[in-house]
Amino acid sequence: MSSTPxxxxxxxxxxxVLQKEFGFRDDEIRPETHLIDDLDLDSIDAxxxxxxxxxxxxxxFRDEELKAIRxxxxxxxxxxxRS
Amino acid sequence: MILRAWHCxxxxxxxxxxxxGGVLLPxxxxxxxxxxxxxxxxxxxxxxxxxxxCFRTYLAILEAMGVIRLQVVGGEALRQPGQLVVSNHPTLLxxxxxxxxxxxxxxxxxxxxxxxxxxxxxxxxxxxxxxDLGGDLVDxxxxxxxxxxxxxxxxxxxRSPKGGLxxxxxxxxxxxxxxQRPLRTVLLTCSPPALDRGRRWYQMPTQRLVITVDARxxxxxxxxxxxxxxxxxxxxxxxxxxRDFYAKKLQNLDL
Numbered sequence: 001m002s003s004t005p006x007x008x009x010x011x012x013x014x015x016x017v018l019q020k021e022f023g024f025r026d027d028e029i030r031p032e033t034h035l036i037d038d039l040d041l042d043s044i045d046a047x048x049x050x051x052x053x054x055x056x057x058x059x060x061f062r063d064e065e066l067k068a069i070r071x072x073x074x075x076x077x078x079x080x081x082r083s
Numbered sequence: 084m085i086l087r088a089w090h091c092x093x094x095x096x097x098x099x100x101x102x103x104g105g106v107l108l109p110x111x112x113x114x115x116x117x118x119x120x121x122x123x124x125x126x127x128x129x130x131x132x133x134x135x136x137c138f139r140t141y142l143a144i145l146e147a148m149g150v151i152r153l154q155v156v157g158g159e160a161l162r163q164p165g166q167l168v169v170s171n172h173p174t175l176l177x178x179x180x181x182x183x184x185x186x187x188x189x190x191x192x193x194x195x196x197x198x199x200x201x202x203x204x205x206x207x208x209x210x211x212x213x214x215d216l217g218g219d220l221v222d223x224x225x226x227x228x229x230x231x232x233x234x235x236x237x238x239x240x241x242r243s244p245k246g247g248l249x250x251x252x253x254x255x256x257x258x259x260x261x262x263q264r265p266l267r268t269v270l271l272t273c274s275p276p277a278l279d280r281g282r283r284w285y286q287m288p289t290q291r292l293v294i295t296v297d298a299r300x301x302x303x304x305x306x307x308x309x310x311x312x313x314x315x316x317x318x319x320x321x322x323x324x325x326r327d328f329y330a331k332k333l334q335n336l337d338l
Contacts, residue, residue, distance in 0.1 A: 020313065021313045021314075021315045021316070022313070022315040022319065023315070023316040023319060042252065042253055042254075043217050043218050044218050044221060044253070044254070044257050044314075044318070045315055045318075047218045048314060048315055
């Protein structure tokens with residue numbers, strides 16, 4: 001994860017969405033956490049994650065962006081690149 | 084030795100018959116059914132009923148050959164319309180056992196099935212669904228349930244590991260949540276173990292396979308939901324409960 005304040009803020013937002021939407025604990029979510037291997041997210045979860053993030057940020061992920069996401073860091077970097 | 088040879092020959096004949104049926108149905112039966120009047124849905128349901136009768140006949144032949152014995156408990160529930168049926172997946176023929184008990188059943192198959200010359204005709208004519216529909220698959224399944232069609236899903240997505248249970252995918256639970264339907268939780272067993280993952284079809288035991296289908300139980304997600312629970316949390320909770328149900332049942336059987 002980048003050390004810029006924006007990324008820290010974005011990471012917290014993504015972490016909050018993951019905790020609220022899927023019931024994970026705070027300590028389960030790190031930038032390097034793999035969404036499929038570590039958190040067992042499936043394609044339906046990925047859509048829910050994207051919808052919740054869009055509700056919070058107004059940023060809408062394109063399908064190809066969503067498919068390329070692997071880790072929490074990928075989500076954060078994508079959001080930072082679009083904001 | 085003779086018994087083993089007979090079982091091997093009988094198994095080979097059974098698989099040849101299955102392949103033959105897969106080719107003959109789309110060539111000889113489905114075109115006739117398509118010519119009969121009716122909507123696309125009616126044609127699909129007609130073809131599904133043909134598959135049901137073919138599987139019933141196929142299993143009757145296997146029973147007559149002494150390859151299997153099918154024991155069914157609570158089978159009448161599987162004949163009711165609008166059922167969301169889930170099952171564990173111990174053998175290669177589970178879909179055959181279950182469809183033989185369901186006059187109408189929509190199934191989800193791997194996309195590769197549409198490239199398999201023995202299976203392509205069947206999955207196309209019956210309107211079975213491909214697993215590559217992504218998030219849309221849940222909506223389509225829920226729509227079919229709402230229209231009164233029954234659905235057959237294997238939460239493991241593939242055959243169970245030897246004597247156990249694989250990880251559960253949450254698609255079936257998402258369909259239940261979306262459609263606000265209970266899951267009919269079918270327990271399948273095969274004794275002695277055969278046609279399971281990692282075993283070749285010709286590695287058959289020398290005695291007749293006893294297949295049991297227990298369709299008496301249901302799991303209603305509504306019993307597990309709490310106010311304000313997100314879809315992701317609900318799906319995880321129901322899926323964990325569903326897997327626990329099967330794990331306990333299989334543990335008690337001590338296969």
